[in-house]
Amino acid sequence: MAQMQRPAVAVHLDDLLRFASELAEREGFAPDRVRDVELAVEESLVNILTYAYPNRTGFVEVHREFDGRSLRVSVVDNGVPFDPLSVPVTGLTVDTARRGVGGLGILLVRRLADHVAYRRQEGANVLTLTFDRPPPTRTGDPVHPIRDDIMETQFQRIENTTLLAVKGRVDHKTAKAFEEVLKNTLDEASADGSPVLVLDLSGLEYMTSAGLRVLMIAAKTCTSRQQKLAVAALQPAIQEIFRISRFDLVLPVYPTVADALKALSPDAAVRWRE
Amino acid sequence: MQVRFWGTRGSLPTSTGGASIREKIRQALRQADGRRWETDEQLEAFIDDALAFPVRNGYGGDTSCVQIASRREPTLLDMGSGLRRFGQQVMETPDQDRPTTFHFFMSHLHWDHIMGFPFFPPAYLPGNTIHIYGGHPENVLREAFLRQQSTPCFPVHWDQLGASIRFTRLETDRWHRINGFAVKLLRQAHHGGSFGYRIEKDGKALVYSTDSEHKQQDDTETEATVSFYREADLVIFDAMYSLADMITVKEDWGHSSNIVGADLCLRANVKHYCMFHHEPAYDDATLYEILQETRRYAEIVGEGKSLEISTAYDDMVLRL
Numbered sequence: 001m002a003q004m005q006r007p008a009v010a011v012h013l014d015d016l017l018r019f020a021s022e023l024a025e026r027e028g029f030a031p032d033r034v035r036d037v038e039l040a041v042e043e044s045l046v047n048i049l050t051y052a053y054p055n056r057t058g059f060v061e062v063h064r065e066f067d068g069r070s071l072r073v074s075v076v077d078n079g080v081p082f083d084p085l086s087v088p089v090t091g092l093t094v095d096t097a098r099r100g101v102g103g104l105g106i107l108l109v110r111r112l113a114d115h116v117a118y119r120r121q122e123g124a125n126v127l128t129l130t131f132d133r134p135p136p137t138r139t140g141d142p143v144h145p146i147r148d149d150i151m152e153t154q155f156q157r158i159e160n161t162t163l164l165a166v167k168g169r170v171d172h173k174t175a176k177a178f179e180e181v182l183k184n185t186l187d188e189a190s191a192d193g194s195p196v197l198v199l200d201l202s203g204l205e206y207m208t209s210a211g212l213r214v215l216m217i218a219a220k221t222c223t224s225r226q227q228k229l230a231v232a233a234l235q236p237a238i239q240e241i242f243r244i245s246r247f248d249l250v251l252p253v254y255p256t257v258a259d260a261l262k263a264l265s266p267d268a269a270v271r272w273r274e
Numbered sequence: 275m276q277v278r279f280w281g282t283r284g285s286l287p288t289s290t291g292g293a294s295i296r297e298k299i300r301q302a303l304r305q306a307d308g309r310r311w312e313t314d315e316q317l318e319a320f321i322d323d324a325l326a327f328p329v330r331n332g333y334g335g336d337t338s339c340v341q342i343a344s345r346r347e348p349t350l351l352d353m354g355s356g357l358r359r360f361g362q363q364v365m366e367t368p369d370q371d372r373p374t375t376f377h378f379f380m381s382h383l384h385w386d387h388i389m390g391f392p393f394f395p396p397a398y399l400p401g402n403t404i405h406i407y408g409g410h411p412e413n414v415l416r417e418a419f420l421r422q423q424s425t426p427c428f429p430v431h432w433d434q435l436g437a438s439i440r441f442t443r444l445e446t447d448r449w450h451r452i453n454g455f456a457v458k459l460l461r462q463a464h465h466g467g468s469f470g471y472r473i474e475k476d477g478k479a480l481v482y483s484t485d486s487e488h489k490q491q492d493d494t495e496t497e498a499t500v501s502f503y504r505e506a507d508l509v510i511f512d513a514m515y516s517l518a519d520m521i522t523v524k525e526d527w528g529h530s531s532n533i534v535g536a537d538l539c540l541r542a543n544v545k546h547y548c549m550f551h552h553e554p555a556y557d558d559a560t561l562y563e564i565l566q567e568t569r570r571y572a573e574i575v576g577e578g579k580s581l582e583i584s585t586a587y588d589d590m591v592l593r594l
Contacts, residue, residue, distance in 0.1 A: 117493065171575075172496070172541065208575050209517055209534045210490050216521045237574050244567040245533050246518035 001065040008049055008060040008077060016062045017041055020073045023064045027071060029133055037071065040112040040129050043105040044075045044084075052079025052125070070114070074128040082125055083118045084109075085176065110177070111150065150174070152203075153181050161196040161261060161268035162189045167203030170211030179214045186221055195227050196268070198260045202233035212245055219251055228252075232260040275478040275594040276343035277508065281336030281356020282586040284514045284529070284551035285386050288335035294557055301329045328558035334588025337386040338484060338551060340510065342473060347375045347453050351471065351482045356588060357390025365395050373401035377453050380408035381484050382468035383418035391419060392428050400436035407442045407452065409459045409469035415441045444469075460502045462486035463495070464528040472502055478594040479505065481544075484512040484551045487520070488530045488538065496538075503542035507594040510586065511535040513549035513568070532568040539581055540572060546582040547572075548592070561585055 004019045006012035021038045029037070041062065048060050063074040084106040110116050115130040151174035154165040164185055170178045189197055197218075215231070222229040230252040234242060242248045254260035261269035281287075302325055311317040321330050337354030350360065364370060374396065381387060396402050408415050419439075423432040444450050446459045446469070460470040463486060470483035481503050490496050503509050514520075514529035532549055539547040549568065552561055565585045572581050584592075 115497075172490070172537070175490075176493075206575065208537045209531070210537065212517055212533075213490055213521055216518075241533075241571060241574060244571045245531070246516040250518045250522055 001063050003061055003063040005059055005061045008053055008058050008079075010049055012060075013042065013045055013049070016045055016060065019062050020064050023066055024071050024131065027066045027133060029071070029131070033131065033134075036112040037073065037129075037131055040109045040131075041073055041075065043109045044127050044129065047084060047105055048075060048077045048079065048125075051082060052077040054080065069133060071131045071133065072128055073131070074126055076124050076126050078124050081120055083120070084127060085116060085118045086180070110173075115173075151178055153178075155185065157192075157194065158261075158271050159265060159268040160194050161198060161265045162194050163198050163200055163257065163261075163268075163272070165200040165203060167205075169206040170204065170214070171206060171208040172210040175210035175214050178211060179217065182214060182218045183221075186218060186225075186227065190225055190227065196264045197222065197227060197229050198257060198264065199229070199231045200233055200257045201231050201238060202235065202257075204235065204238055207238055207241055209245065212241070212247055215247070215251065228264050230254060230260045230264055232257045275475055275480060275507070277480060277510075277592045277594070278341045278343065279339075279356070279550075279586045279588060279590045280341060280350075280360045281339040281352075281354040281390070282333060282550055282552060282588055282590075283335050283337050283354075283386075284512070284553060285337070286554045287337050287355045287386075287389075288554045290332055290335065290558070294332075298329050298332075298558075301325075305329070326562065328562040331587065332558040333552060333561050333585065335554075336588050337389065338381070339390055340482060342455070342480065344453060344455070347377060349377045349379075349453050349455065351379050352381055352387045352484070353378060353390045353394070354386050354388075355390045355393075358393040359588075361390075361394040361396060371399075373403070375403040375405065377405045378407065379457070379471050379473075379482070380406060380410075380415065381462075381470070381482065382408070382464060382466060383410065383415065384466070384485065385422075387485070388418055388422055392423055392430065397435050397437050397439070398430075402437035404437050404439045405442060405452075406439065407444050407457075409444060409446060409461060410467065412441045412443050415443070458502075460498065463489070468528075470499075470502060472506065478507045480594065481506045481509040483509060485528060486512050486530060487526070487528045488534050489521070490534065499538055500542045503538060503544055506542065506544045508546045508548060508592060509535070509539050509542075509544045510548045510550045511539070512551040513564075514551050514553050516564075532564055533571050536568055536572045536581070536583070537575065540576050540579055543579075544581065546584065546592070546594075548584050548586050550586045552585070 004016060006016055017038050020041045021034050024034045024037045052058060058078050061076040065072045113129040114132045117128045119126050151168040151170055156163040162185060186197060219229050232254040233256050242253060261272055305324055311320060336356035338352040339354045339356030339360060340351040341360060342349045391397060397404060406415060420432045422428060423430060444459055446461055450457045454475060456474040458472045462468045462470050468485040470481060470486060473480045488499060512530050513532040513535045515524050515531050517531040517533050520531040535547055569583050572583055
């Protein structure tokens with residue numbers, strides 16, 4: 001694995017970016033995918049430059065490696081411990097004040113890279129971005145596939161009820177972010193003495209077992225804290241997935257948000273406007 | 275490569291049972307609706323074409339035992355109760371007296387995966403050689419078999435077996451060449467540990483991955499599984515439970531679900547996903563329904579990817 005080390009100051013940014021994207025270019029990634037690599041690495045580096053060394057100038061390293069299928073780029077710093085993946089990815093929620101520092105940057109990184117992993121290793125932050133090289137495409141096919149790892153949530157508190165609208169796709173790429181959002185929402189609801197959580201899934205287009213697992217974790221947390229969790233307004237395909245996985249037997253499912261509120265919190269049902 | 279399933283049931287052998295047979299007859303007669311057939315061929319065609327699988331056939335009740343056809347020496351995965359019927363077939367071949375070497379790859383040593391061995395006649399014949407490979411240490415492998423054939427579990431003791439029996443531990447981090455196959459192991463989450471096998475020959479790849487709980491909570495473990503399955507022609511997968519069961523009441527029971535298998539196979543670009551290690555409580559109609567549901571699930575989440583899906587049944591033969 002090749003690596004480049006530079007002082008963590010903006011003047012070296014271009015060198016470090018170029019170091020990562022050059023390998024993508026050489027290994028035959030499409031031009032706009034090379035730009036994705038640059039953009040994702042840039043976001044990760046800017047994050048380090050801004051936050052990693054509050055009182056001193058440290059170093060930043062970029063490691064690059066191609067295994068025949070995927071390009072792996074790691075950005076490494078010895079600054080304050082920070083796991084950017086622990087920042088809840090709330091997507092384009094209206095509640096922007098709730099988004100943590102770096103939330104947008106890491107959202108972008110997650111959207112651009114096929115896989116993002118963080119580890120703290122021997123006093124260093126190591127953020128590894130993986131970019132898969134798509135197989136050669138037929139003439140006429142779009143070179144760059146449509147990004148499919150977008151999950152958004154929107155939060156609303158009505159009386160004793162938290163209403164969380166989930167939109168987009170929850171699969172192995174977005175499940176961790178979904179888990180984080182649900183956990184935070186449940187923690188806050190619990191701290192505020194709000195015993196009911198309704199998930200409005202009308203905007204959820206896609207969900208695999210990885211997402212269902214997160215729902216089950218939330219359901220278990222709710223049971224242990226005497227909170228109530230229900231899902232509502234499932235699209236037909238998601239309804240089918242609930243039936244096939246037997247989740248309709250372990251989670252209360254309501255046809256509409258209004259039905260869920262009526263059943264779980266009559267006060268919230270009165271106050272709620274679609 | 276050709277694969278034959280001698281046993282596909284999980285945990286415990288089951289029987290079809292009188293009530294279930296009666297239900298099959300009832301449905302077949304209703305379907306026939308007074309029809310008459312001139313010839314046996316026409317009757318056979320009716321059975322094959324008009325009757326659904328759980329009516330004309332069934333998934334069987336023997337526990338895990340799968341044979342990979344080899345022009346050299348017989349090669350099998352696990353020794354569940356299905357091994358008895360394989361042994362019977364060996365004893366019925368004309369040259370059954372000829373000394374033979376058998377190769378067995380063990381996923382692990384739980385009862386349902388070794389119970390066929392005391393009923394495997396070739397083990398009693400001097401001159402035969404039986405290689406038993408596994409990811410567990412050799413003394414652990416040996417101990418499981420010894421205990422099974424000792425008092426009070428079984429009347430015929432281990433030292434009364436005539437064949438020469440050898441235990442070999444296979445490491446997980448490299449390929450092994452055994453009987454013309456390239457073999458690699460993957461450690462899986464199961465009580466006491468279990469091992470998945472990736473077996474390749476003539477450009478075809480088979481993965482046997484049973485008794486494994488894929489919780490998908492640890493990315494490293496999930497990614498290792500996806501890469502182990504990658505581009506395989508066939509993945510035989512422990513799809514014992516529904517997802518809801520797997521992650522609620524049956525969490526940590528060491529098994530997976532039909533839809534987790536579909537997700538992993540879709541991600542790994544597998545050609546054929548075969549559900550295996552069936553829950554003993556499920557009857558043929560239930561297993562058939564789960565197959566339809568799993569196909570539908572893969573259609574929804576697969577977004578145009580093609581994945582063949584089947585449910586293994588005793589005596590099923592697949593050609594890769």
